[in-house]
Amino acid sequence: MRVFVGVKRAVDYAAKVRIQADKKAVDISNVKMAINPFCEIAVEEAVRLKEKKVAEEVVAVSIGPKQAQEVIRQALAMGADRGIHVTTDMRVDQELQPLAVAKIMAALTGEHDPSAWLLGKQAIDDDSNQVAQMLAGLLDWPQATFASEVEVSEDKKSATVTREIDGGLQTIEVPLPAVISADLRLNEPRYATLPNIMKAKKKKIDTVDAASLGVDLAGQIEVLEVSEPATREAGSKVEDVDALLAKLKADGLL
Amino acid sequence: MLARASATATRGLASARFASTLIIAEPGAGVASPGTLSAVTAAKAIGGSVDVFIAGKDAAADAEALAKVDGVARVFKADNEALANGIAEDMTAAILACQEANKYSHIMTPASNYGKNFLPRVAAKLDMAQVSDVMAIEGEDTFLRPMYAGNAIARVKATGAVKIMTVRATGFDKASPEGGSAAVEDAPAFESAGKSAFKSEEMVKSDRPELESASVVVSGGRGIKSEENFELMFKLADKLDAAVGASRAAVDAGFCSNDMQVGQTGKIVAPDLYIAVGISGAIQHLAGMKDSKTIVCINKDEEAPIFGVSDYGLVADLFKAVPELTEKLPARS
Numbered sequence: 001m002r003v004f005v006g007v008k009r010a011v012d013y014a015a016k017v018r019i020q021a022d023k024k025a026v027d028i029s030n031v032k033m034a035i036n037p038f039c040e041i042a043v044e045e046a047v048r049l050k051e052k053k054v055a056e057e058v059v060a061v062s063i064g065p066k067q068a069q070e071v072i073r074q075a076l077a078m079g080a081d082r083g084i085h086v087t088t089d090m091r092v093d094q095e096l097q098p099l100a101v102a103k104i105m106a107a108l109t110g111e112h113d114p115s116a117w118l119l120g121k122q123a124i125d126d127d128s129n130q131v132a133q134m135l136a137g138l139l140d141w142p143q144a145t146f147a148s149e150v151e152v153s154e155d156k157k158s159a160t161v162t163r164e165i166d167g168g169l170q171t172i173e174v175p176l177p178a179v180i181s182a183d184l185r186l187n188e189p190r191y192a193t194l195p196n197i198m199k200a201k202k203k204k205i206d207t208v209d210a211a212s213l214g215v216d217l218a219g220q221i222e223v224l225e226v227s228e229p230a231t232r233e234a235g236s237k238v239e240d241v242d243a244l245l246a247k248l249k250a251d252g253l254l
Numbered sequence: 255m256l257a258r259a260s261a262t263a264t265r266g267l268a269s270a271r272f273a274s275t276l277i278i279a280e281p282g283a284g285v286a287s288p289g290t291l292s293a294v295t296a297a298k299a300i301g302g303s304v305d306v307f308i309a310g311k312d313a314a315a316d317a318e319a320l321a322k323v324d325g326v327a328r329v330f331k332a333d334n335e336a337l338a339n340g341i342a343e344d345m346t347a348a349i350l351a352c353q354e355a356n357k358y359s360h361i362m363t364p365a366s367n368y369g370k371n372f373l374p375r376v377a378a379k380l381d382m383a384q385v386s387d388v389m390a391i392e393g394e395d396t397f398l399r400p401m402y403a404g405n406a407i408a409r410v411k412a413t414g415a416v417k418i419m420t421v422r423a424t425g426f427d428k429a430s431p432e433g434g435s436a437a438v439e440d441a442p443a444f445e446s447a448g449k450s451a452f453k454s455e456e457m458v459k460s461d462r463p464e465l466e467s468a469s470v471v472v473s474g475g476r477g478i479k480s481e482e483n484f485e486l487m488f489k490l491a492d493k494l495d496a497a498v499g500a501s502r503a504a505v506d507a508g509f510c511s512n513d514m515q516v517g518q519t520g521k522i523v524a525p526d527l528y529i530a531v532g533i534s535g536a537i538q539h540l541a542g543m544k545d546s547k548t549i550v551c552i553n554k555d556e557e558a559p560i561f562g563v564s565d566y567g568l569v570a571d572l573f574k575a576v577p578e579l580t581e582k583l584p585a586r587s
Contacts, residue, residue, distance in 0.1 A: 017402045026406050035327045099383050126401055128386045130374035137378035137397050140448035143342050164512055166367045174450045185512050220383035220414040224408050235565035244408035247566050253527050253548060
């Protein structure tokens with residue numbers, strides 16, 4: 001089977017973000033960018049499916065400006081076979097919205113016929129947690145979101161997926177093709193080794209112009225303003241447990 | 255109906271009389287879930303009528319409880335086998351049938367894993383955008399939502415014909431579970447997609463309050479060092495009648511189960527009192543708890559970022575301070 005993996009270039013999870021002076025967006029001009037952590041987990045899972053001989057081909061797909069190629073290269077260095085870069089100059093944290101991303105992915109699906117899409121459960125920039133579910137809806141495929149374990153059946157016609165739900169875990173069986181979204185616990189992504197990074201440079205990345213896919217890219221969510229969250233007033237340090245208890249009692253919390 | 259329309263007009267939302275909201279309730283085992291009660295408050299802020307859809311194995315009992323919630327007009331119950339486990343394909347079909355019959359202007363659900371699973375699918379089927387994790391409502395199409403782990407708050411305007419959103423429970427007071435007298439009806443029929451099949455579930459059993467609605471939360475991090483030591487947190491929690499949370503580091507290290515994770519990718523909490531023990535205070539963790547009313551931290555590293563958001567910080571070895579605190583706390587009656 002062929003597995004498609006979505007990878008998004010987002011701000012590095014440890015980067016501190018600032019709001020642009022015009023309050024229209026977050027300033028990402030000089031911020032360290034990286035592969036979205038959940039996408040990394042999705043790539044790892046796809047590569048493991050290949051190593052288990054379940055998947056024959058793993059294709060990494062990213063949508064965004066030319067720098068999106070960096071995260072495709074990273075996926076290739078982790079073991080993906082080839083990449084597809086869907087080019088757009090829209091800001092992927094607020095202009096290019098989940099519904100449009102899902103439509104682009106659905107258009108690619110029609111052309112390339114994958115048996116599964118593996119995606120991260122959410123991007124840590126827009127924090128939407130929507131694309132996998134929307135893609136599954138558009139394709140009318142079953143979905144298995146927030147996966148912490150994925151087991152493809154021997155005949156490759158279905159997958160048994162354990163999902164992180166409120167209060168515990170749920171196991172469902174989804175017929176393939178399906179969309180699966182990765183939760184943090186699914187796996188521990190590997191580091192790309194230098195030889196693999198070198199090899200990844202020879203792997204092919206096809207480029208597709210987003211506008212050529214016949215998809216409505218206009219978002220239905222207009223960002224009016226982006227602002228700083230309310231800051232907390234600095235508190236105080238207490239000497240010992242007794243002092244802490246006294247403070248909590250004085251505040252009526254005990 | 256008239257009374258409701260005039261009430262919303264006085265709130266200044268001129269076009270709100272055209273609004274009608276469908277809330278997809280979380281299963282509540284016979285009670286209206288705290289997240290659902292918050293969603294009712296959010297729906298009231300939009301104005302117009304408020305209907306509730308409830309599915310699941312306790313749908314009948316849940317529907318009775320939801321019918322009593324103040325401000326709810328109608329409750330649609332779907333005690334359908336296919337919906338008992340929240341399978342997204344079937345939930346989507348059922349919600350679309352309800353939308354088809356009633357043409358709501360707004361569809362919302364609490365932003366828990368239950369609703370996050372199916373609502374974007376519903377949105378895609380309607381060719382509408384979804385606004386995730388709405389924390390405040392400024393009008394029937396204008397909402398506040400967090401981005402970048404809560405480090406940026408976006409004021410957004412949804413331009414689609416149907417506004418679809420998940421709402422952050424901690425952003426809205428809970429509606430009163432009493433005082434309403436909604437009509438309970440069977441949800442419109444739908445055809446099961448018959449795609450995914452439920453196999454099993456493994457729920458974490460706990461007598462403690464639910465994390466997202468507890469008034470006191472004690473949370474442990476990497477500093478706890480082991481699963482055995484996490485018992486310290488449970489003992490402290492029992493004394494405070496608190497829920498127990500954890501940082502991602504504690505979950506990754508296997509000290510506790512993943513559904514206890516507080517943060518950007520876990521649960522969002524805003525209790526009256528949040529006690530962070532052995533937690534450094536990474537951005538991702540702060541995203542899940544920095545709206546707590548009072549934050550206390552116990553950490554031996556006085557440079558830890560958690561001190562920057564804590565009302566009271568104790569620089570101490572948690573293995574000494576936590577047992578002492580537990581010992582000295584007055585027993586809750």
